[in-house]
Amino acid sequence: MFKSGFIAVIGKPNVGKSTLINALVGEKVSITSPKPQTTRNKLLGIKNGEDYQMIFVDTPGLQHGQSGLNKYLEKSTESATKDVDAIVVLLDAGKINKMDYDLIEKQKGQKVPVFVVVNKIDISSYEKLYPFLAKLNEYKFVHKFVTLSALRKRNLDALTTALLEVLPEGPAYFDREQYTDKNLRFIVSEMVREKALLYLQEEIPHGIAVSIITFEQNKNLTKISAEIVCSSQRHKQIIIGSNGAMLKKIGTAARAEIEKLTMTKVNLELFVKVSEGWQKDKHMLSELGYDIKDI
Ligand SMILES: Nc1nc2c(ncn2[C@@H]2O[C@H](COP(=O)(O)OP(=O)(O)OP(=O)(O)O)[C@@H](O)[C@H]2O)c(=O)[nH]1
Ligand SMILES: [Mg+2]
Structure with missing residues (x-):
């Protein structure tokens, strides 16, 4: 059974x-x-x-x-x-x-x-x-x-x-090799967010979202560029850090995880964008993947 x-x-x-x-x-x-x-x-x-x-x-x-x-x-x-x-x-x-x-x-x-x-x-x-x-x-x-x-x-x-x-008797609803319903693009954006959560302090982590701009996967190399969206110019400066040190730290840690996941070399480019009030903006939320309709 x-x-x-x-x-x-x-x-x-x-x-x-x-x-x-x-x-x-x-x-x-x-x-x-x-x-x-x-x-x-x-x-x-x-x-x-x-x-x-x-x-x-x-x-x-x-x-x-x-x-x-x-x-x-x-x-x-x-x-x-x-x-x-x-x-x-x-x-x-x-x-x-x-x-x-x-x-x-x-x-x-x-x-x-x-x-x-x-x-x-x-x-x-x-x-x-x-x-x-x-x-x-x-x-x-x-x-x-x-x-x-x-x-x-x-x-x-x-x-x-x-x-x-x-658990009731039932069929396999998903392919038996599959372990999540989310695609690689989503998982990658989450990994960037995870490292940002890890390294950034105070209120900033909750004010950010990550959006993947380009995602190109070849046999040996995955090229990704992603945007960290934050809610103020001050946050942007902190995320970038002095001489870009913080952004580099986030990127390096995220890249290591993504390499493990894709089993390829990864070229990860990160940008920071200010979008005031994105958490309240329905259109922005939906663009970032948080859409009430999807629930
Ligand atoms: N010591 C200890 N820490 C744990 C254990 N399970 C989780 N943690 C830690 O608790 C923290 C929160 O874990 P998450 O899995 O992110 O918690 P969550 O409930 O999913 O949190 P949200 O997504 O924010 O709702 C992390 O730092 C984990 O490492 C455990 O069994 N023991
Ligand atoms: Mg959780």
């Missing part, structure tokens, strides 16, 4: 949703960073087993806000829990609070099994965690609780096994 289905992974920003999906799939499908609000697009990570296909839906960390981008992110999480076969609510062991309980509570009426997974147990202790686990146990509608470490790949099997139990 072949089993398949969609599994939404939801949770507050920075709890490790993308890290977990990458670990389960065994490929880097989604970028991760120590800064909250890293994931912006709903994307799929596909885990292909001998007799199953689990399709994980990665979502932006839940947040509230009125800007166009924030609304997009919120909608994206809501829509991710529709038409799935299971829901994983992910928590950070060191930071469980009311927002997590509210999010779990919100899943009460769901018709599909809800799993509550506590991540980052490598940096917590059972003694500290115990009161929270005891409280979580009061949610009787939850199908199963699992504690694990996505980063250290600890106890991932417990989750996979539990998910497999509830």
Whole structure:
């Protein structure tokens, strides 16, 4: 019997949703960073087993806000829990609070099994965690609780096994070699954004987006030029850095990752463009790949 289905992974920003999906799939499908609000697009990570296909839906960390981008992110999480076969609510062991309980509570009426997974147990202790686990146990509608470490790949099997139990019989929805629904162009733009998130400080990371201008793939060489869109002249200067040092650092790190991915040499050219208020501009958002219609 072949089993398949969609599994939404939801949770507050920075709890490790993308890290977990990458670990389960065994490929880097989604970028991760120590800064909250890293994931912006709903994307799929596909885990292909001998007799199953689990399709994980990665979502932006839940947040509230009125800007166009924030609304997009919120909608994206809501829509991710529709038409799935299971829901994983992910928590950070060191930071469980009311927002997590509210999010779990919100899943009460769901018709599909809800799993509550506590991540980052490598940096917590059972003694500290115990009161929270005891409280979580009061949610009787939850199908199963699992504690694990996505980063250290600890106890991932417990989750996979539990998910497999509830997965319905079904066909492989995607080619069995495929591990994401996104194309290379998208993944490349995300890798540039990941390095920008890593190296830039304060408010800047959240004010940027990356757009691929040209993408030419040959047998041994991939030529890419991309634009980092930011929201002010001041940000532009910081992103470029003195004598272009910051931009170079972002580019070098991104190029190394893209070379691994494409298994070719990569020629990566980065530009910085100011586009004030892009986060509120529907047209701009859609051009950058954040379109409500796509959710
Ligand atoms: N120590 C530890 N850190 C982890 C673990 N899982 C994830 N992290 C770290 O937590 C940070 C956030 O991880 P992400 O996977 O980007 O979190 P996310 O939930 O996808 O975040 P958003 O996309 O912003 O909502 C990164 O620095 C990860 O390396 C874990 O099991 N242990
Ligand atoms: Mg993420």
